[in-house]
Amino acid sequence: MRKTTYVVIAAVLVVLIVVGVFGWLYLSKQTTSNPHSDSTIQVVAAENFWGSLISQLGGTHTNVLSIVSDPNADPHEYESNTANAIVIANARLVIVNGAGYDEWALHLIAASDTPHQIVLNVQELINQTVGANPHFWYSPYYVNDTVNAMYQDLVSIDPTNTAYYTQQYATLNASLAAYNGRIDEIKQQFAGVKVGSTESIFVYLANATGVDLVSPAAFMQAVSEGNDPPAQSIVQFQQLIQSGTTKVLVYNSQTVTPLTQSIETLASQQGIPIVGITETIQPWNAQTHATFQDWMNSQLITLQNALNQQAQGK
Numbered sequence: 001m002r003k004t005t006y007v008v009i010a011a012v013l014v015v016l017i018v019v020g021v022f023g024w025l026y027l028s029k030q031t032t033s034n035p036h037s038d039s040t041i042q043v044v045a046a047e048n049f050w051g052s053l054i055s056q057l058g059g060t061h062t063n064v065l066s067i068v069s070d071p072n073a074d075p076h077e078y079e080s081n082t083a084n085a086i087v088i089a090n091a092r093l094v095i096v097n098g099a100g101y102d103e104w105a106l107h108l109i110a111a112s113d114t115p116h117q118i119v120l121n122v123q124e125l126i127n128q129t130v131g132a133n134p135h136f137w138y139s140p141y142y143v144n145d146t147v148n149a150m151y152q153d154l155v156s157i158d159p160t161n162t163a164y165y166t167q168q169y170a171t172l173n174a175s176l177a178a179y180n181g182r183i184d185e186i187k188q189q190f191a192g193v194k195v196g197s198t199e200s201i202f203v204y205l206a207n208a209t210g211v212d213l214v215s216p217a218a219f220m221q222a223v224s225e226g227n228d229p230p231a232q233s234i235v236q237f238q239q240l241i242q243s244g245t246t247k248v249l250v251y252n253s254q255t256v257t258p259l260t261q262s263i264e265t266l267a268s269q270q271g272i273p274i275v276g277i278t279e280t281i282q283p284w285n286a287q288t289h290a291t292f293q294d295w296m297n298s299q300l301i302t303l304q305n306a307l308n309q310q311a312q313g314k
Contacts, residue, residue: 041157044091046102047075048281049137050122052292054095054150056172061161062154065091068102068280074255075279076226080104089114093153098123099134118153125149133224135279137292139204140180147172179293182300183208190307196237196246196267198260200224201277209303211248214240223252223260234259241266247310248272250303254279271313273306275299 043064045051051066058064065087068075088094088105089112096105098121109119123132126142136142151169155162183205191210197203200220206213216233223229240246241263249267251260253276267274281295290298 041093041154042087042091043093043095044087045095046105047097047137048284049292049295050095050097050146052281052289052295053143053147053172054093054154056175056291057147057150057165057168058154059164059168061158061164067105069284071254071278071280071282071284075101076224076255078102078104080108084108085112088112091117092157093118093120095120095150096122097134097136098130099128099132099136100130101134118157120146120149120153122146133200133203133221135201135204135224138201140183140208142204143176143292147176175291176293179297179300182297182304186210186300186304186307189304190311193247193307193310194240194245195248195250196240196263197250197252198223198263199252199255201252201255201279202250211307214246223255223257229259237263238266241270241272244270246272248275248303248306250275250277252277252279273309275303275306 039061041058041062043051043054043058043062045054045064045066046068048066048069051064051069055062055064067080067084067087068078084104085108088108091114094105094109094117096102096109096119098106106121109117122136122142123130123134126136126145128136136146147169151165154165158165187208187210193211194214195202195206195211196215197206197213197220198215200217201224203213203220216229216236219229219233219237222233241249246267249264249272251264251274264274277299278295281290281292283290
């Protein structure tokens with residue numbers, strides 16, 4: 001009797017073990033083949049300017065986290081942390097700027113090696129080199145290309161909601177019209193006006209608006225990279241301001257050094273209008289998130305007003 005009982009217990013244990021093993025294998029397979037089973041797409045943008053655009057495209061079907069968003073910090077100097085590594089590892093879609101601007105994000109992506117994760121690298125999308133001017137979001141043409149790629153990625157990840165993303169895409173493009181229209185307006189009014197900039201952040205927008213960016217390229221690039229500009233470029237920039245050649249000065253208020261402050265002071269002393277622009281979306285805090293297009297349009301209005309002021313002062 002006792003022997004029969006042991007045999008029955010042993011048989012039951014074997015069945016439980018087999019069921020448990022197959023159950024674990026099934027769950028393991030499900031997790032591996034679909035690590036992001038939540039219907040909401042988890043998206044991480046290395047910077048909030050790209051985060052704002054993907055958030056508007058994804059709407060209620062995405063949960064977007066923008067990592068670099070501090071309005072008081074220089075994004076060029078951002079250092080990643082463990083929290084960044086975790087959110088990137090869990091993201092279905094990650095958007096990075098590239099061109100050395102957010103190298104920390106690329107390292108975290110490589111380290112996590114998350115299955116089925118899509119990475120949108122803007123620099124690679126627009127066929128730019130790693131050493132290119134990284135401020136791609138200041139080019140309306142690159143923004144247009146990136147928004148289209150974001151839309152395509154969302155449809156690829158979640159094809160069942162294609163109609164929703166298509167509507168969001170149309171709405172976003174319509175919203176971007178005011179920003180693009182103001183760029184065209186500035187180009188019609190002020191093409192060829194000589195403008196200076198303390199940093200290379202303004203290069204793409206200068207090209208789009210048609211103004212003549214006269215500040216030395218070596219000066220702007222060095223400041224952007226956190227290096228000391230060549231002495232000759234400093235003297236040249238000062239002369240362009242003192243001679244009255246520079247009609248408006250564009251000042252990056254998030255990449256501030258004693259040298260750029262001295263350039264700003266010199267321009268102010270010469271009565272040259274100063275336009276402050278930022279690396280990341282402003283305002284941006286727990287209560288207020290301006291959209292990409294509102295932020296850009298606000299800066300363009302400031303630039304347009306400064307150019308008007310210069311024209312009226314003639």
